[in-house]
Amino acid sequence: MQQEGFHTHHEIGLWERFRKGDNEAFSSIYAKYIKLLLAYGNRLTPDSHIVEDCIHDLFLELWARKDHLRINRSLKLYLLKGLKRKIIQTISSQRQIEGTADGTETEKPYEFFLIQQQNASDLQHRLSKALHKLTDHQREVIFLKFYAAMDHQEIAEVMLLNIQSVHNLVHRTIKALRKELNPTDTLSPFYYIETLIFLVASLLHL
Amino acid sequence: MKYEHYTLDDFLADDRFKNWVLAPSDAENIFWQAWIRQHPEKREMIVQGKEIILQLSQKDDEVSMNAQSARIWLRLDALMKATNEVHLAERTSHPYIWRKIAAAITLLIISGLAYYWIASEPQTIEVTTRYSEIKSLVLPDSSVIVLNANSSVAYQDNWSMDKPREIWLEGEAFFEVRNLSGQNHKPTEGVPGHRFIVHTDDIRVEVLGTQFNINHRRNKSTVVLRTGSVKVKSNDQQADILLQPGERTEYSKVSKSFATEIVNPEVYTAWRDNRYMFEDTPVKEIATLLEDNHGMQVTVSEEVRERKITARVPSSNVDILLDLLAETLGVQITKQGKEVYIK
Numbered sequence: 191m192q193q194e195g196f197h198t199h200h201e202i203g204l205w206e207r208f209r210k211g212d213n214e215a216f217s218s219i220y221a222k223y224i225k226l227l228l229a230y231g232n233r234l235t236p237d238s239h240i241v242e243d244c245i246h247d248l249f250l251e252l253w254a255r256k257d258h259l260r261i262n263r264s265l266k267l268y269l270l271k272g273l274k275r276k277i278i279q280t281i282s283s284q285r286q287i288e289g290t291a292d293g294t295e296t297e298k299p300y301e302f303f304l305i306q307q308q309n310a311s312d313l314q315h316r317l318s319k320a321l322h323k324l325t326d327h328q329r330e331v332i333f334l335k336f337y338a339a340m341d342h343q344e345i346a347e348v349m350l351l352n353i354q355s356v357h358n359l360v361h362r363t364i365k366a367l368r369k370e371l372n373p374t375d376t377l378s379p380f381y382y383i384e385t386l387i388f389l390v391a392s393l394l395h396l
Numbered sequence: 397m398k399y400e401h402y403t404l405d406d407f408l409a410d411d412r413f414k415n416w417v418l419a420p421s422d423a424e425n426i427f428w429q430a431w432i433r434q435h436p437e438k439r440e441m442i443v444q445g446k447e448i449i450l451q452l453s454q455k456d457d458e459v460s461m462n463a464q465s466a467r468i469w470l471r472l473d474a475l476m477k478a479t480n481e482v483h484l485a486e487r488t489s490h491p492y493i494w495r496k497i498a499a500a501i502t503l504l505i506i507s508g509l510a511y512y513w514i515a516s517e518p519q520t521i522e523v524t525t526r527y528s529e530i531k532s533l534v535l536p537d538s539s540v541i542v543l544n545a546n547s548s549v550a551y552q553d554n555w556s557m558d559k560p561r562e563i564w565l566e567g568e569a570f571f572e573v574r575n576l577s578g579q580n581h582k583p584t585e586g587v588p589g590h591r592f593i594v595h596t597d598d599i600r601v602e603v604l605g606t607q608f609n610i611n612h613r614r615n616k617s618t619v620v621l622r623t624g625s626v627k628v629k630s631n632d633q634q635a636d637i638l639l640q641p642g643e644r645t646e647y648s649k650v651s652k653s654f655a656t657e658i659v660n661p662e663v664y665t666a667w668r669d670n671r672y673m674f675e676d677t678p679v680k681e682i683a684t685l686l687e688d689n690h691g692m693q694v695t696v697s698e699e700v701r702e703r704k705i706t707a708r709v710p711s712s713n714v715d716i717l718l719d720l721l722a723e724t725l726g727v728q729i730t731k732q733g734k735e736v737y738i739k
């Protein structure tokens with residue numbers, strides 16, 4: 191798979207031109223990542239003002255700090271992590287200021303919303319319902335893995351977990367998802383044994 | 397190898413499988429297709445896994461994302477073009493000091509750079525499509541345009557409330573115009589920015605908040621209205637007409653008048669979804685379409701010219717389109733490069 195980041199000539203050229211102050215390069219970078227950032231941001235909070243403000247600030251900082259920026263691995267990772275950090279900070283400091291006013295708000299640090307689509311097919315409906323039953327962490331890992339097409343190492347960095355936890359989380363999540371999708375599937379004892387073997391094997395890095 | 401013993405869950409968790417589904421390369425296609433042939437008992441599992449992964453990676457609604465994206469970019473762009481005077485936007489819903497200070501410092505850094513940038517000169521933005529290419533774009537007021545093939549639009553980037561929103565069109569485009577005048581859907585006297593005007597060579601279309609298709613090709617301008625209401629005026633001020641939803645009007649420079657008829661707007665706007673919808677459409681019109689949108693040179697024999705067809709055909713691949721036409725009409729269509737013969 192093509193690693194997102196600076197592993198192609200085009201990417202390196204784009205980044206270098208941006209660092210030299212090329213507006214076009216900056217807008218190309220924006221165009222390249224904005225949809226992904228919007229998709230992620232919109233799922234971290236339903237407040238679109240917060241999402242837009244945070245993305246705006248993210249790119250502003252990118253522009254303002256471009257001479258000092260060291261991005262080791264991947265710009266995609268940097269942007270996603272940065273956005274998540276900003277949104278969480280915004281939400282938690284907002285709550286500090288407003289206080290737990292009416293006490294009916296029991297908002298967790300972030301909620302992973304799902305955007306329902308019109309004209310959804312049957313599988314989409316079933317998937318949507320199944321995804322609703324997962325936990326926030328589980329939905330987030332699905333988003334990062336399939337929507338943002340990240341590998342487990344990248345997911346570990348964004349979710350601030352170690353990679354083994356990511357392996358386990360992915361495996362648990364897929365299992366939970368499939369259980370919701372096909373409640374009639376009886377899991378055979380062989381399946382449990384296979385799962386156990388898989389987990390043990392991955393622990394021993396076989 | 398390992399895939400032989402995989403369950404559906406294992407495939408879903410596997411990065412190589414996922415990457416093949418989401419971003420197939422030739423090499424991977426060869427690998428997987430060969431593997432499936434060697435393990436036909438796993439075929440159904442693979443199909444299921446592929447379906448689920450594609451669903452989980454489904455992208456969000458484009459239109460609202462475009463609007464969000466445009467709003468953010470406008471703010472960034474405006475900031476980057478800032479002059480020496482720096483205004484801090486009051487964001488009353490986020491009144492925390494440290495962010496304002498950070499923003500102030502950032503803005504000071506940028507305004508130093510901004511000195512070298514062109515400050516207030518309005519730039520003309522021009523967007524063009526090639527043959528067989530369709531583009532969507534968002535205007536500074538978040539209105540959306542879908543530009544058909546072989547067309548172009550031009551507008552100034554400095555839209556504001558003190559002048560009408562104006563845009564020049566050559567070719568064909570579908571407009572979804574944001575209504576800025578609030579509830580009453582009528583432009584408020586004294587707020588020029590509520591008006592939205594599209595210019596072609598022959599006509600001006602003034603709109604309020606609405607969806608419509610404008611086509612200006614071969615010296616004829618046609619407007620088809622889907623929702624809302626528009627006022628269409630000829631540029632020489634000789635004629636004008638108020639258009640209702642479901643109406644199509646054509647302006648002829650020769651007769652200097654508008655000819656209006658009631659139509660199914662979907663026929664004239666299906667191209668946005670990469671489809672053409674024909675309803676009793678004569679072949680000669682289809683030939684014109686192929687020439688205007690796809691750059692073909694079409695010759696149609698006499699017997700076939702006036703024949704009408706009703707069909708829905710995909711438009712993104714010209715060869716498929718021609719095959720379907722040939723089949724539906726029962727005629728022979730030959731294509732050599734850009735030349736098409738229908739007999």
